[in-house]
Amino acid sequence: MTRAILIIEDELVLAKNIKAYLERHGYEAVTVDSGEDGLDRLDAFLPDVVVLDFHLPKMNGLEVLAQIRARIPLIKIIMITGNATVEVAVQAMKLGAFDYLPKPIVLGELRLLIDRALGHERVEKTLNYIQAQQASKSELKHLLGQSPPMLALKEDIRRLAEAECRLVDNDLPTVLITGETGTGKELVARAVHYAGARRTQPFIELNCATIPAHMLEAELFGYERGAFTDARERKFGLIEAADGGSLFLDEIGELGLGMQAKLLKVLEEKKVRRLGGLREQRIDFRVIAATNQDLHSRVLQGSFRSDLFYRLRMVHLQVPPLRARSSDILLLAQAFLAVHAARYRKPRLYLAADAQQALRDWHWPGNVRELRNMLEQVALMAREDAVTAQDLLFPLPPGGQAPGIVPLAAAADQNMNLEDVERHYLIAALGKSKWNVTRAAKLLGLSRDALRYRIEKYSIRSGLK
Numbered sequence: 001m002t003r004a005i006l007i008i009e010d011e012l013v014l015a016k017n018i019k020a021y022l023e024r025h026g027y028e029a030v031t032v033d034s035g036e037d038g039l040d041r042l043d044a045f046l047p048d049v050v051v052l053d054f055h056l057p058k059m060n061g062l063e064v065l066a067q068i069r070a071r072i073p074l075i076k077i078i079m080i081t082g083n084a085t086v087e088v089a090v091q092a093m094k095l096g097a098f099d100y101l102p103k104p105i106v107l108g109e110l111r112l113l114i115d116r117a118l119g120h121e122r123v124e125k126t127l128n129y130i131q132a133q134q135a136s137k138s139e140l141k142h143l144l145g146q147s148p149p150m151l152a153l154k155e156d157i158r159r160l161a162e163a164e165c166r167l168v169d170n171d172l173p174t175v176l177i178t179g180e181t182g183t184g185k186e187l188v189a190r191a192v193h194y195a196g197a198r199r200t201q202p203f204i205e206l207n208c209a210t211i212p213a214h215m216l217e218a219e220l221f222g223y224e225r226g227a228f229t230d231a232r233e234r235k236f237g238l239i240e241a242a243d244g245g246s247l248f249l250d251e252i253g254e255l256g257l258g259m260q261a262k263l264l265k266v267l268e269e270k271k272v273r274r275l276g277g278l279r280e281q282r283i284d285f286r287v288i289a290a291t292n293q294d295l296h297s298r299v300l301q302g303s304f305r306s307d308l309f310y311r312l313r314m315v316h317l318q319v320p321p322l323r324a325r326s327s328d329i330l331l332l333a334q335a336f337l338a339v340h341a342a343r344y345r346k347p348r349l350y351l352a353a354d355a356q357q358a359l360r361d362w363h364w365p366g367n368v369r370e371l372r373n374m375l376e377q378v379a380l381m382a383r384e385d386a387v388t389a390q391d392l393l394f395p396l397p398p399g400g401q402a403p404g405i406v407p408l409a410a411a412a413d414q415n416m417n418l419e420d421v422e423r424h425y426l427i428a429a430l431g432k433s434k435w436n437v438t439r440a441a442k443l444l445g446l447s448r449d450a451l452r453y454r455i456e457k458y459s460i461r462s463g464l465k
């Protein structure tokens, strides 16, 4: 990401040297030799930092400083004070200069000051700390699961990371992660980033569903001061923030067609221009996107661009629903229980056999998130060390039916077949009746025998000793 520096200096050789030095170090620099010209260039060039000489023809440096600050209050200005007195330096600071540097200029020092003005030093230290914390929390090992589909998914992530590290250019493939809500797509996205070649670079996250459509563009691309009514100060966009790293676009299916076109363009050109800005910046970033929607159907319906879909889906990772990896349910439940038992200082909590069975029997429409939340609730409420089936509070659906019973329309949405629905209703009714067969049968409008027959048929054993 190139930062723009405006140099207002009437000693032409010095100005030229500063410009050449800064350009060598990756800045974009423009020189002017008077305060008036500097003020003229301000709006079009929109510098991040101004290097301003105190001794200028006509308008002196302090006047220029005051006028620049009046127009862009938060801009960082470094004064070159020459043989000016201490009073001048003090006045410059009072007028809001970021710092000052006496002549003769040591270019390395000037660069250090510019970096400091841009907040690089401080931000870098903070980022390194946050980055290290994030990286350790996002390792592949935190993606729990030993079921065949989870092992296959983890193997895919490992292979992708290896391939990225061997890549001869810097153009990492985009990754599309699909799966139902709560299956762990975000965790997978983090694992992809932190296992890969850019693990020391930023992982920037945007949930496309939580930002109103009209603000999404500003959030992604950033804006210059005055770009629209509320744009009082310049704001960097998230794409800029992801420079060198990954941009994770969660719920990408929520993007409208207009934003889809803009995203495709930026993915192809890898250049962004802030709203209201003139300068295009080359940004090196990779996109990881996630959705719980069927984007292919959306393409067929015409509500998702096919070119963007194929661009995003260079690597496709599918996270299976929890019911398709039932051998992971207990492993996850026990891990979540251990975490929350420690948090609530109830270290001896464990899952009794009937609770284990009930957890295995449930179809987990909310996937891992639902399981995690349930185990937290259990740890919070538990009075005994043994957590039994009765302690598991399956959710109350809208409409107030028996706990855990999904309305039929919702069951159809979840692609449950008739047997799944029947099994699901049986388990929910047994849960509500605290596994009392007579009451459960009554709830379901069945005879006890009919219920017993079905319990056998679906091998629902727990809680019915």
Ligand SMILES: Nc1ncnc2c1ncn2[C@@H]1O[C@H](COP(=O)(O)OP(=O)(O)OP(=O)(O)O)[C@@H](O)[C@H]1O
Binding pocket: 142, 143, 144, 145, 179, 180, 181, 182, 183, 184, 185, 186, 187, 188, 250, 291, 292, 368, 369, 372
């Ligand atoms: N395999 C897993 N191992 C450990 N924790 C998991 C696993 N999968 C999901 N989780 C946890 O479950 C919760 C939900 O996961 P996550 O937010 O990644 O799901 P998601 O698919 O992105 O959901 P949504 O579609 O609603 O955004 C998180 O707390 C996450 O840490």
